[in-house]
Amino acid sequence: MQIVKYPAKKDWSEILKRPEFDISSLHQKVNDILINIKKHGDKALFEYCSLFDKVELKNLKVSDDEINEAEKYVSDELKNAIEEAKKNIEIFHKSQIFESKKIETTQGVVCWQKAVAIEKVGLYVPGGTAPLFSTVLMLAIPAKIAGCKEIVLCSPPNKEGKIHPAILYAAKIAGVNKIFKAGGAQAIAAMAYGTESVPKVYKIFGPGNQYVTAAKQLLSLRDVAIDMPAGPSEVQVIADDTANAAFVAADLLSQAEHGVDSQAILTTTSDRLISEVITEIEKQLERLPRKEMTAKSLLNSKLILLKNEDEIIEITNEYAPEHLIIETNNYMQIANRIVNAGSVFLGHYTPESAGDYASGTNHTLPTNGYAKAYSGVNLDSFIKKITFQEITEQGIRNLGRTIEVMAENEQLDAHKNAVTLRKG
Template sequence: MLTVYEYPEKKTWKSLLVRPGFDDSSLEASVSNILKEVKQNGDEAVKRFATMFDKVTIKSFLVTTEEINAAASLIDDKLKQAIEQAKSNIERFHQPQLQAEEPIETLPGIKCWRKSVAIEKVGLYIPGGSAPLFSTLLMLGVPAKIAGCKNIILCSPPNREGKLHPAILYAAKLVGVTQIFKAGGAQAIGAMAYGTATIPKVYKIFGPGNRYVTYAKQLVQKDGIAIDMPAGPSEVAVLADETANASFVAADLLSQAEHGNDSQAILVTTSEILATDTKAEIEKQLAVLPRKGIAEDAIKNSRIFLVKSIKEGIELINEYAPEHLIISCNDDETIAEKIVNAGSVFLGNYSPESVGDYASGTNHTLPTNGYAKAYSGVSVDSFIKKITFQKLSREGLQEISKTVELMAEAEGLEAHVNAVRVRLSNE
């Protein structure tokens, strides 16, 4: 069960906030070998690894139009409506992120501007298995479509019958995915990174996955393939005072714990009573969870921190830099202004993290493992490049010529100087 740390000294925070670790020495060799095989042998290697890891024989990776259309009949109408509402909210939140920028005249005759250009080919990886994350497909597919990506490729691991979950296919059609492939694991990442006869090569890969998928993304990045962000196991932190509801807090901690046995949930509170009540509520709610075993393992990685003040709690949270942060405090909006390291923040007693996971509109693909100190979650910006432009008149070049010449001469770059002078001396 959760360990409670009462008023820990600041010098101990770093060691107490360490994430669950694992030995990745064997992982590196295994994933490197998979990627090498896929790079060299393409489809044949992907099929072989599917048989080896997913216990399924794949004749054709590409999901047909008939399969996609048939998926709709396999989904309850109420779930369809829920998916459609979530998509609508995600679109409504992300659409304004695509805004044209006005040209700027930095000096008379010097006009500079920036244009957003969609990444042409992107690959989305969506886990299947025990938790088919069709919600993540909405979170990635919607901003990709808004950005204007021409080719949106989806890879997801098939079940033992060689099929994808119908909700994944339904969501894929809804958001406008270009092609869907039955491929999972590190081999799917390799296929999208290097291309095979069937699966096209992409320029950037998005999406969560297990350790193999995560490590494969990191390795293909070394080969020049962009990825959404570094990732680790899912996590949540709750900052709470005496006004928080212990049953709500416990439910929030467990909602993250059920993601995987390497997930982490922490509670930072000024209330000793809340800490005690939350522990009791976790035991009570844990007993009836379908994924009890997974959540129990994750809770072993989790912590409760009793702090002297909310100010100290804010400092501890900013040091941890959580993927998700729930602020269950009386003055939540004021406190939120002081949070500088977090992926996504949920304010008040009625803003559970699960709403952001599915349907409020914000993106749930977020930096984990402390990367929130330097990375943002996925947005429309993740699917675009910013190209700068400039145009100078002769008068504009004349205006700035001395500045450029002086700086170039100081750096010893005479050809740079000449590129300016030759234009102004050429009548």
């Protein structure tokens, strides 16, 4: 990890750069995959599964028998944990249900909104280096609460042609309708265009590698809505002298183990804490099974010593982290000044892992600085709002002249006439 002490403000943007990778040929490769899926459907999916997943599939759809069989391979302890997490995620997301109110803006003019679920949604759950069954819960549960009629899930199969049992179990209890063995950009394309097996959806959710991200972004230009732009995962920790160095180190490492392109940042005014955190990282890293990959990720990570709390808050709002952990004595005061972050974890006993799994908040969050403009996934992500208005005869008389004047000045006479005729 790189230690940066008292950087000048002019250097912050350079210091806060995310890991960069050569993507010069990425969009062309992904676009070729999208075109192939659009033209050849299931046939292309089977071919990509053979090429990338190294398995020859007979069927793309996961059968009920496979789902029931998978359940046998999930321990009771893990089932209980998944069900406890499901309960908390449901409680939090149900609290977000929209309540419509009719508003009379002018006498005789009533307006309101109606929340309607997106009918068909697609969820992508990566296989990769870890089976992210928690992502199934984070996406399928709010989709179910919202009332989405069709919830489609794609996840890459292993070399035996199976999806991890915990992913299938989580999908079953969270209410997923259909599950398909497909990964990467080709899975995103299948849900966007529809194939003989995979239904076409209206919006696609879920994380993935750079190919998945590129596919989502390209398809969102004309074919399907997506949850948000997303990239490698990241965390920032704000800590002071009251912080436990072991906790801070564990928080940084828990993010770094996601992948070699993840980033972990510590911002503090305590030089002593930086030294203690480095010692703890070295100690804890040795015990991690994913030690090698985590160590590579730490090359992207930084420990930044700043002059005061104001600088910490300013640099945080500039970085706009996906995850922000505040391990300070006055964490609530700092939190109240944060305007750019995906999800915030407060105090010494609130690890980011809690939000990843079971506290109830959603872990599908904006990365790469997009927290400046995007929210994380929530119930509204699966809903569209339709506006309604009802105007009485008296109402059109009250509001009519205002509309006529505005239409006249925009030189839209038919707009004006639609009001004038009603006024009588």
